[in-house]
Amino acid sequence: MRLQFSHFVAGLVFPFAGMALPTNDAEDVPYHLRGKRSFVERNGVKRTIFEHEATGAKLDFVANSGICETTPGVKQYSGYVSVGTNQNIWFWFFEARHNPDTAPLATWFNGGPGCSSMIGLFRPFETGFSYGTGPVTSTLTAAPYVWALLQAFFANFPQYQNRDFGLFTESYGGHYGPAFASYFQSQNAAIKSGTVKGQNVNLVALGINNGLFDAAISYKSYIDFSYNNTYKQLISLPQHTLLMDNYMGYCLPPLQKCLDLIGGDPACSEAQDMCRSSVQVTIINAANFNPYDVRAPYSDPYPPTTYINYLSAPEVMTAIGAKSTYSECSNTAATKFYKTGDSARSFLGVMSEVVQSGITVLIWAGDADWICNWVSNLESAEAITYDQSAAFKSKAETSYTVNGKAMGTFKTAGNLSWLRVFDAGHEVPYYQPEVAFQAFVQTMQKKPISST
Incomplete structure (x- = not known):
C-alpha cells in the first residue's frame, strides 16, 4: 500500500x-x-x-x-x-x-x-x-x-x-x-x-x-460512532446508555486531571487505563468488528499484511541495507509511551x-x-x-x-x-x-x- x-x-x-x-x-x-x-x-x-x-x-x-x-x-x-x-x-x-x-x-x-x-x-x-x-x-x-x-x-x-x-x-x-x-x-x-x-x-x-x-473527544466518539454510523450498528441503545455512564463516571474525571496537569505521568497513565477498560475494550468485546474497518470482522487482517513476508526475504533485506528483522509494530516502543500516559x-x-x-x-x-x-x-x-x-x-x-x-x-x-x-x-x-x-x-x- x-x-x-x-x-x-x-x-x-x-x-x-x-x-x-x-x-x-x-x-x-x-x-x-x-x-x-x-x-x-x-x-x-x-x-x-x-x-x-x-x-x-x-x-x-x-x-x-x-x-x-x-x-x-x-x-x-x-x-x-x-x-x-x-x-x-x-x-x-x-x-x-x-x-x-x-x-x-x-x-x-x-x-x-x-x-x-x-x-x-x-x-x-x-x-x-x-x-x-x-x-x-x-x-x-x-x-x-x-x-x-x-x-x-x-x-x-x-x-x-x-x-x-x-x-x-x-x-x-x-x-x-x-x-x-x-x-x-x-x-x-x-x-x-x-x-x-x-x-x-x-x-x-x-x-x-x-x-x-484529544482523548476526551475520542473516547466519547467510540460510543456515539458504535451506535450510529453508516455501515454497521455495533451496540444497542441500552449499551450506549451504559457506556456513556462509564465515560462520564470512570473515564472523563481522570482524563480531566491529566489535562489539568494534576498528577503528571501517573495521572495520565491512570486515565489512559480507565478509559480503555471502561469504554474501548468494552465495545470491542461486545461486537465482532475490525477497529480499523467496521465493515470487516475482528479477525480479518485488512488491509493485507503480505508485504511483511516480502520485506523479510533475505535478498530484499540485503538489497535495501536492512540489518534487523522487520517488525510492523513494537510493543517495547509502545509501552514506553503508555507508561507516561502520552495518549491521554x-x-x-x-x-x-x-x-x-x-x-x-x-x-x-x-x-x-x-x-x-x-x-x-x-x-x-x-x-x-x-x-x-x-x-x-x-x-x-x-x-x-x-x-x-x-x-x-x-x-x-x-x-x-x-x-x-x-x-x-x-x-x-x-x-x-x-x-x-x-x-x-x-x-x-x-x-x-x-x-x-
Missing part, C-alpha cells in the same frame, strides 16, 4: 536519503552542514556512511537498490540514521519522478505509537527495520530526535535543503503531527535569532489521516498554534474507521482555534469530487481543510488512493482542498 508521494515530490519515509556528495567538512561550509563521508561494502552491497558533525548523527545507506522504486532514472536511498548509542532509525527515500531538481519534500509517519512507517509505504525506534534502544517515551521527547534526523539528512543531501516541506502522518500522528510541526517551527525561530545553529525546515503543510488528537494528553492546543502559524493544514478521515473515527476527527478540527474558527465550525460540508465522482464531503476556511472520505478504513491511501493523492497534492501546493 504505497501512497505515491514520489510522483510529484520527493518522499521521505520514517522509521527516514538523496545523492552521494563529496565530504563537506571544509572550513567554508557552515558548521551545521559539515560531516565526513566514507564508502564500505557489506554482503556485496555498497553503502555510504555520512557522519554529521553538528548532531553526531550518522547516515548508513544504500543507493538505488532496485526494490520498490523501479522507474528508470528515479533515485532512491534506504538505510539507517543513528542518533546515539544503539539508536538506529530506518529510513527510505524516493526522489520525485517529475522535476526532481525542484520538487518539494514530504515525509510520512505512521502511528502506533511504535508502528513502522513502512505500513504507509506498502499499505521511531525499535520498529520496522529500526533497532536498538532509545530514550523516547512520549511525543514531545520524540520531536528533537526527528529534527536532528532532518538536520543530518539535509547536511548529506544539501540539494533538498530549501525545498517546501510537508509533514504527513496518521493515527497517533494526531499527536506526532502537531508536536513535530511545532518543534520544527520553534527551531526555525531559534535559528533565525541565532540561538541555534541548524538548517531551516521550510514547513508549508501538515496532513493528518484519521488522527488521535490532548494536542489540540498545539494543533491550534500550528494552524495559527499559517501553514496549510488538512485533517482527513476514512468513514469506516472506528479507532480514530471521522466523528472525533471532525470534532477535533472544529475545536481548533484560529482566526477562521467560527467560519470553519459553522460552514456546511459539501461534496468532494475527484474528476466529477463524489468521494466524500469537505469544508475549508482559511488554511484549514477537513475531508471525510467515503468507503475508506483507517488507512485512507489504501482504500481511496485517488482521493488521497488529490488531497495530498492540493495541500502540498499550499491550497485549501477542492473538488475536481
Whole structure:
C-alpha cells in the first residue's frame, strides 16, 4: 500500500536519503552542514556512511537498490540514521519522478505509537527495520530526535535543503503531527535569532489521516460512532446508555486531571487505563468488528499484511541495507509511551498554534474507521482555534469530487481543510488512493482542498 508521494515530490519515509556528495567538512561550509563521508561494502552491497558533525548523527545507506522504486532514472536511498548509542532509525527515500531538481519534500509517519512507517509505504525506534534502544517515551521527547534526523539528512543531501516541506502522518500522528510541526517551527525561530545553529525546515503543510488528537473527544466518539454510523450498528441503545455512564463516571474525571496537569505521568497513565477498560475494550468485546474497518470482522487482517513476508526475504533485506528483522509494530516502543500516559494528553492546543502559524493544514478521515473515527476527527478540527474558527465550525460540508465522482464531503476556511472520505478504513491511501493523492497534492501546493 504505497501512497505515491514520489510522483510529484520527493518522499521521505520514517522509521527516514538523496545523492552521494563529496565530504563537506571544509572550513567554508557552515558548521551545521559539515560531516565526513566514507564508502564500505557489506554482503556485496555498497553503502555510504555520512557522519554529521553538528548532531553526531550518522547516515548508513544504500543507493538505488532496485526494490520498490523501479522507474528508470528515479533515485532512491534506504538505510539507517543513528542518533546515539544503539539508536538506529530506518529510513527510505524516493526522489520525485517529475522535476526532481525542484520538487518539494514530504515525509510520512505512521502511528502506533511504535508502528513502522513502512505500513504507509506498502499499505521511531525499535520498529520496522529500526533497532536498538532509545530514550523516547512520549511525543514531545520524540520531536528533537526527528529534527536532528532532518538536520543530518539535509547536511548529506544539501540539494533538498530549501525545498517546501510537508509533514504527513496518521493515527497517533494526531499527536506526532502537531508536536513535530511545532518543534520544527520553534527551531526555525531559534535559528533565525541565532540561538541555534541548524538548517531551516521550510514547513508549508501538515496532513493528518484519521488522527488521535484529544482523548476526551475520542473516547466519547467510540460510543456515539458504535451506535450510529453508516455501515454497521455495533451496540444497542441500552449499551450506549451504559457506556456513556462509564465515560462520564470512570473515564472523563481522570482524563480531566491529566489535562489539568494534576498528577503528571501517573495521572495520565491512570486515565489512559480507565478509559480503555471502561469504554474501548468494552465495545470491542461486545461486537465482532475490525477497529480499523467496521465493515470487516475482528479477525480479518485488512488491509493485507503480505508485504511483511516480502520485506523479510533475505535478498530484499540485503538489497535495501536492512540489518534487523522487520517488525510492523513494537510493543517495547509502545509501552514506553503508555507508561507516561502520552495518549491521554490532548494536542489540540498545539494543533491550534500550528494552524495559527499559517501553514496549510488538512485533517482527513476514512468513514469506516472506528479507532480514530471521522466523528472525533471532525470534532477535533472544529475545536481548533484560529482566526477562521467560527467560519470553519459553522460552514456546511459539501461534496468532494475527484474528476466529477463524489468521494466524500469537505469544508475549508482559511488554511484549514477537513475531508471525510467515503468507503475508506483507517488507512485512507489504501482504500481511496485517488482521493488521497488529490488531497495530498492540493495541500502540498499550499491550497485549501477542492473538488475536481
